[in-house]
Amino acid sequence: GDSVTQMExxxxxxxxxxLTINCTYTATGYPSLxxxxxxxxxxxxxxxxxxxxxxxxxxxxxxxTYRKETTSFHLEKGSVQVSDSAVYFCALQKANxxxxxxxxxxxxxxxIP
Amino acid sequence: xxxxxxNPRYLITVTGKKLTVTCSQNMNHEYxxxxxxDPGLGLRQIYYSMxxxxxxxxxxxxxxxxxxxxxxNFPLILESPSPNQTSLYFCASSSPGTxxxxxxxxxxxxxxxx
Numbered sequence: 001g002d003s004v005t006q007m008e009x010x011x012x013x014x015x016x017x018x019l020t021i022n023c024t025y026t027a028t029g030y031p032s033l034x035x036x037x038x039x040x041x042x043x044x045x046x047x048x049x050x051x052x053x054x055x056x057x058x059x060x061x062x063x064x065t066y067r068k069e070t071t072s073f074h075l076e077k078g079s080v081q082v083s084d085s086a087v088y089f090c091a092l093q094k095a096n097x098x099x100x101x102x103x104x105x106x107x108x109x110x111x112i113p
Numbered sequence: 114x115x116x117x118x119x120n121p122r123y124l125i126t127v128t129g130k131k132l133t134v135t136c137s138q139n140m141n142h143e144y145x146x147x148x149x150x151d152p153g154l155g156l157r158q159i160y161y162s163m164x165x166x167x168x169x170x171x172x173x174x175x176x177x178x179x180x181x182x183x184x185x186n187f188p189l190i191l192e193s194p195s196p197n198q199t200s201l202y203f204c205a206s207s208s209p210g211t212x213x214x215x216x217x218x219x220x221x222x223x224x225x226x227x
Contacts, residue, residue: 034215043117043203043218044156089155101146101216105155 002027006090006104013080013111021075021088021107023064029095033057033066033073036089038106044089047075080111115140119204119219126194126226134189134222136204144207145187146171146216147179149200156203162187194226 007022025033032051036044048057053068062077073090087106094100117138126132138145146161148171158171162181176198178190187206191198201223205216 036216036218041220043220044205044216045218046215049215100161101158103148103156105153 002031002092002094002100002102004090004092004102004104006088006107008105008107009087010108010110013109015082015111015113016079017111019075019077019080019084019109021090021109023073023075023090023104025071025073025090025092027071027092027095030068031095032093033064034091034093034101035062035064035073035075036091036103038087038089040086047088080109082111082113085109085111115217117204117206117217117219119202119222122220122222124222124224126224128195128226129193132191132194132224134191134202134204134224136187136189136219137185138187138204138206138217139185140206140208140217141184142206142208142217143184145181146205147177147187147189148203148205149173150203150221151200159189159202194224196226198224199226200224 003026005024034049035047037047038044048059050057050066056065064073064075087108089106090104092102120135143164147159148156150156157173159177160179162168204219207216
């Protein structure tokens with residue numbers, strides 16, 4: 001079945017460091033891909049998305065490119081801030097469905113000053 | 114403000130005592146879902162609803178019930194809670210009109226069953 005695998009954390013970086021969180025997926029058809037962010041004590045918020053191969057999603061300095069050839073959707077940011085400390089979830093929306101999502105296990109990021 | 118509202122935020126209960134977690138959205142979304150979040154397992158879907166009176170099982174439905182009598186509400190019912198249902202629960206909603214159905218999540222309900 002469809003699934004998402006993301007790198008395990010926790011990840012600790014210094015402010016202004018480069019961030020990569022790896023995400024790979026298994027799916028039939030052409031799923032949509034998402035990154036969600038969860039700040040402490042809050043629900044998940046949509047960070048960015050890509051709906052077809054080679055699309056690049058971007059938001060708040062974060063980017064991810066939908067790579068069908070490597071079935072990946074890695075999250076990157078060039079210079080992290082303390083306020084980026086959160087848990088990040090990669091997610092897949094099953095092709096041709098409105099409501100079937102599969103989430104990765106989440107990667108905790110801590111950015112230290 | 115567009116939002117998904119869950120209540121309560123925190124709940125401690127005893128094994129076997131029926132409880133309901135409420136979920137309401139004010140965005141006129143057709144789709145609503147319940148997820149549980151557990152360490153190392155990420156989010157797993159419990160039940161979802163495509164519209165009023167249309168519900169279906171997700172990946173981990175055992176021990177849960179839902180209903181969708183109105184578009185805005187999607188309560189989660191635990192008829193006889195057990196300790197293995199101790200978890201963080203999230204309600205979420207979406208609509209075909211939001212472009213590939215990105216979810217809006219509630220703030221979560223942390224349930225402890227003793």
